[in-house]
Amino acid sequence: MVEANQSVVLTAGLTKVFRDFWLREKVTAVADLSLEIRGREVFGLLGPNGSGKSTTIKMILGLLFPTRGRISVFDRPPTHVRAKSRIGFLPEESNLYPFLDARETLDFYGRLFHLPRNTRRHRIDMLLDMVGLGAVSYRRVGEYSKGMQRRIGLAQALINDPDLLILDEPTSGLDPLGTRQFKDLIRTLAQRGKTVILSSHLLADVEDVCDRVCILYGGRQRAEGDVEELLAQTHRTQITTDQLDEDTIRAVAKMLQDRGKELLGVKAPRDRLESLFLRIVEEAQQQKVATGGAIATGRVAQFLQAAEGEGRAVIESLLGGREEPAPQPQATEAPAEPEPKTDEQVVTRLVAGPAEPADAPEPEAPAEPSKPASADRGVIDDLLHPDESEGGRRA
Amino acid sequence: MRAPLTLWAVARQTFSQTLRMKLAAAFIVLLGVWLAVLPFVMKGDGTLAGSIRTFLSYSVSATGVLLSLVTVLAVARVISSDVEDKQIYLLAVKPIARWQYLLGRWFGVLLLDALLLAIAAGVIYGVAQNLRARPTNSPLDRRTIETEIFAARREVKPLPPDIDAAVSARLAKLRESGQLRTTVEEYQLQGNLTRKQAEQRVLAEIEKNEFARRETAGPGKRITWKFKGLTLDEAVAAARGTVTLDARKQRAFRVAAPREFLGRLMYGRPVNVDGVRGWVQFVGETDFDVQFAPDDMGRAEIERLQKDATVSLEAEPTFQFRYKVIPQGEENFSSLYRRIEFYSPAGVLEGYDDRDLSVKSVTTLSVPAGGSLRSGEFRVDYVNPYYQPAEGPERKLVISPEVRVSTRDVSILYTVGGFDVNFLQAMTLIFIQLVFLAALAVFLASFLSFPVAAMTVLVLLGAGMLLGWLTDAVKWSGDFTNTLGAVMLLVVKFLMPSLADTSPSEKLVDGIYISWTTVGETAGLAIGVRTILYLALGCLIFQKRELAKVQV
Secondary structure, eight states: OTTTTSEEEEEEEEEEEEEEEOOOEEEEEEEEEEEEEEEEEEEEESSSTTTHHHHHHHTTTSSSSEEEEEEEEBBBBOHHHHHTTTTTEEOOOOOOOTBBBHHHHHHHHHHHHTHHHHHHHHHHHHHHHHTGGGGGHHHHHHHHSSHHHHHHHHHHHTTTTTTTTEETTTTOOOHHHHHHHHHHHHHHHHHHEEEEEEEOOHHHHHHHOOOEEEETTTEEEEEEEEEHHHHHOTTTOOOOSSSSOOOHHHHHHHHHHTTTTTOOOOOOOOOOHHHHHHHHHHHHHHHTTOOOOOOOOOOOOOHHHSOTSSSSHHHHHHHGGGSSSOOOHHHHHTTSSHHHHHHHHHHHHHGGGGOOTTTTTTTTSSSOTOOOOOOOHHHHHHHOOOTHHHHHTOO | OOOHHHHHHHHHHHHHHHTTTTTTHHHHHHHHHHHHHHHHHHOTTSHHHHHHHHHHHHHHHHHHHHHHHHHHHHHHHHHHHHHTTHHHHHHHHOOHHHHHHHHHHHHHHHHHHHHHHHHHHHHHHHHHHHHTTOOOOHHHHHHIIIISSSSSSEEEOOOOOOOOOHHHHHHHHHHHHHHHHHHHHHHHHHHHHHHHHHHHHHHHHHHHHHHHHEEEEEOOOEEEEEEEEGGGGGOOOOEEEEEEEEEEGGGGEEEEEEEHHHTTOTTTTTTTTEEEEEEEEOSSSEEEEEOOOOGGGGGGHHHOOOOOOOOEEEEEEEEEEEEEEEEOOOOOOOOEEEEEEOOOOOTHHHHHHEEEEEESSOEEEEEOOOOOGGGGEEEEEEEOEEEEEEEEETTTEEOOOOOOGGGGGGGEEEEEEOHHHHHHHHHHHHHHHHHHHHHHHHHHTTTTTTTHHHHHHOOOOOHHTTTTHHHHHHHHSSSOHHHHHHHHHHHHHHOOOOOTTTTTHHHHTTTBBOHHHHHHIIIIIIIIIIHHHHHHHHHHHHHHOOOOOOOO
């Protein structure tokens, strides 16, 4: 585990110049970038296309070597095996082997971390469940839609329960539900003390999850700092109340005028499209509308929430006051049974296709995660735990 | 400490990747088609032995070539596609060193090779044994099958003739007559050479002439070779048989015996039955007749011989003498009369007067190795008679032509092991070549794209196959005027082992023993060192390589 003030990634004067075949300098992709990414923070790399985000990430991962400057990850060079064993990486594109199925893919990457067979199987089940591909895990990855490949990409990035998670454009290709789950996952991991680096140009996503951001343009750092501080408009105040009629508004305006302040605008707040969308999907799930495609539970895999082998109490005490209403689905779902066993049972039952009538059409049905998902899971959850299908969605 | 686990994970993945690339399926289909078409294109000499030889030769070399292709394509493909399709992004950021990745890929393809080679070897072995079990009505054919194909024989070449004395004598004579100086000067002018070069050329020519003189024989003359270091004792054939016919009154018995034993019997030669020496009469496909001397008929061992009795059998060792005779001159001879004589240090042991029907191609003579021929040192003479016996309707007597038997084509072969072990060793040799090729492909794919890497390996593979031939071509062209060619040859020699030297199909077809020493030498020196070198170079390059591309 990394302490909060400990630096995880440190770059000093990092510069990357791309040369052509004749070694002539072509592009300066990253110029003199000095960053310190500390433990337990969610760090956002922002910038327009071609601003050097991906190049920076590739240097942090040791896929590119810096032209000048220094870089260390967990106090080691990025290509060091020890450093790499603590990293999870989700690339911009999927980069998976199309001929392996989801399970084989995760098993392969799990082997590279020398995870014992049982741990591997346990984690694969949980991760597949988490990313909603449990029912289609025996199909080849090459047959998956882009969104489903992203989900497997995420699962492989988490297989080693990494201390540092690096996400390159993480929400591209994901439906809003997936995006939302992604953001929830990042928050959960951050609460568990993980460090997350993500690059994006979807500003809403960055704003929702990041503690600190760095904005790049032309390979140079233009701004860096705490998101709250950067976005705070200290010279303005926003008040939200019940709906007001014209008279009251006029009275408020007059009162403000008396005190030398001006009323700058009055409007009914709009719901965010994301919230609307998620509400509609949730309603559809409650009405048990059938769907193909990914069926995400929205639950975060257990091993990512609590260190395996450690008691929950230990984790909670470690997390201390930072613990928000963290998702603990298995605790609410079946309080009578011991935790891991319950989870395994649920997963086994969910994954073991034939027993589930709702699962049966899955393999033939072309899965399309861009459609509203989760209806099937709703049905299954209801069948298995009539009173808890909501509990699982809380995450 | 955990490197093997990582290597194994990558190797496993490579194995399943290459299997799913359908390369393996293509290999099996192509080899199957090749083996199915083979009977139609096989001409052979009409004998069963000929068919078996053709089958073994074509199927083993096809397996080698196809598997080489599979190896090169698979290695080049899996490594360069990882980089091109960016799957390496996910791999390289996992706790795996780059050398572990490359070695894992290498090992994974070798796993595939091992599987495919095992399948091919199983099929080839099965078909070969099936062909061997087919009936042939010629005992000679059977003998060839059992002693020259389904055997592992050691090949002994004659000692090189000692020409030093003759060469110095010739030189002295030339010097005396003053011819030497004029010839050297002539050569200097002709070839624009230094004096030393010209002298060397004259010497080389004299030596060449002297060698040629030792290899040719005019009418009534003979060519002589000396052999050393033979150990024929190992070649005794033993088996168990069953008496099937008891013709005691004729002092004869019929004994059923395994085919491989029957193949070693020769008419009129001794055979031991339960320790008593008898003489071979008739040899069939499943049994043979043995006749005993009157004196031996009273012996207890023979009393015991009756129908269905099991007996132990021992045949005397045989060896094969192999040569190729080429008549000189204008006249065309399709066959030649000659006598081959085998001398022990004490005197003539065996002589074969015979018409040689396979003029200009290899002739094999089976010789029983009795008495002191068994081991040590002896001499063989090819005797060219004065006259060729009358032949054809005219019945005209002709003077024998001058004949030439090149020392290169002469050898003595004798059995030292069985076919099964030899077959296994041949497959091992193929596998060693694949190990090397895979390493070469790893090296090239560590910095080249798939098509370039694959093409380069294939070109080098071709050069490696032709290396012996290329070397000869440069050597026999005499002068090294073609410096570029010589330099290129040196480069190829450095890069590639001579693959033709280690090609097992010829040896297998000829029933030549492939010793573990051969296998070890091949693995250790020619190929092993280069394999390690290529793998190390590949790892070094890959370590320094940026695996991501420019994307700004």
